[in-house]
Amino acid sequence: MPNFSLDDRVFEGAAERFPTPFHLYDEKGIRENARRLNQAFSWCGDFCEYFAVKALPNPAVLRIMREEGCGLDCSSATELTLAKACGFSGDRVILSANAMPPEEFRQAADLGALINLDDISDIDTLKDQCGVPERICVRYNPGGDFSIGNTIMGNPGEAKYGFTLSQLWEGLSRLAEMGAKSFGLHAFLSSNTTDPSYYPELAGILLKLGKELAGSLPLKFDFINLSGGIGIPYLPSQQPIDIAAVGAAVRKVYEEILPEGGVGIKTELGRWMTGPCGWLVTHAVHEKKTHRDYIGVDACAVNLMRPAMYGAYHHITVCGKRNVPEDHIYDVTGCLCENNDKFAIARALPEIRTGDLLVIHDTGAHGFSMGYNYNGRLRSAEVLYTEDGGYRQIRRAERPEDYFATLDGDPAAAELGL
């Protein structure tokens, strides 16, 4: 089930201080998750979580990650710049991108970041841009379907990422010739999975393969990178994953395949780290009864795209009405001129009145960060609910000036006094 750890009073208190809509993040919950993950893998002497910046790219949150001993997984030049500005040293940063501008390799190298290659052609690009570093990571794509038992968990055969097996052999031997000394293996085969066997299964694949590659190539096998993909219970019927059990199961696989140890483990979790620790807080501003009953809210898909993009479920509660029977069926909508701008479709909820405060759950990852400006709608503020029970605005809401800020030299911008 979603995370119900915060009382309605917390959201109401925030809504008294800041105009809705805004995302509220729970500092305590984020720190607890980082600590639980580090604890689950503490058996591995060389473990590090590189938080996936794209999930929640706010500097205040990234600094919390740094304080908890995490690094960052960046996917663009801008995210690398953000990592540097938040005080991360190069050894705490990975660049993991695909089809990106070649100069991003150089920027990553200048920062001293670890580079995760997505394609065999990246090797020449890397050589041209900054030379081949001593330690390199390569992303593996086994193709076909990825199954655990009888369950298909993903389909790498259709995914644009990674090297094929034969490209791994060829690519790593070329990297060795060009001066690489050690390598790590990365794969991302299942997204948003709450199946606890995903990481152990993936660890087994990467450890076996890495051992085999290192046995025949003049390269040291340095680490596996289990990447992201561990999911969260968006639905009330789902259970959260037991991360301690996942860590223990990875340990079992690791000790079977590599009793001698010596290979580190990296993760790049985004969703699992912060997803349940964020909520989109919004007021009901409109009520409409036509062929269905609609509640219009002051947030829209610009603030949270997942329902519109993937049909994703996000739980919704109404402040002060958690114990009121859910005997009304509503579509909860934003104001965009797009009929998929609905946070809930035919959802059973308590009776909602204009002015009620609604809380949309699990928006702490891939929420604000996927935002956009369709219909001239603006991105919301982000508020941190701090460990001492205070509220800190960690990003203001966009204003119209922000929307016009890129119209350099256009007469309309001059007309607006920009």
Ligand SMILES: *Cc1c(COP(=O)(O)O)cnc(C)c1O
């Ligand atoms: C998106 C992404 C992640 C994070 O994924 P989550 O589903 O948020 O855990 C990690 N690594 C890479 C390379 C990614 O693209």
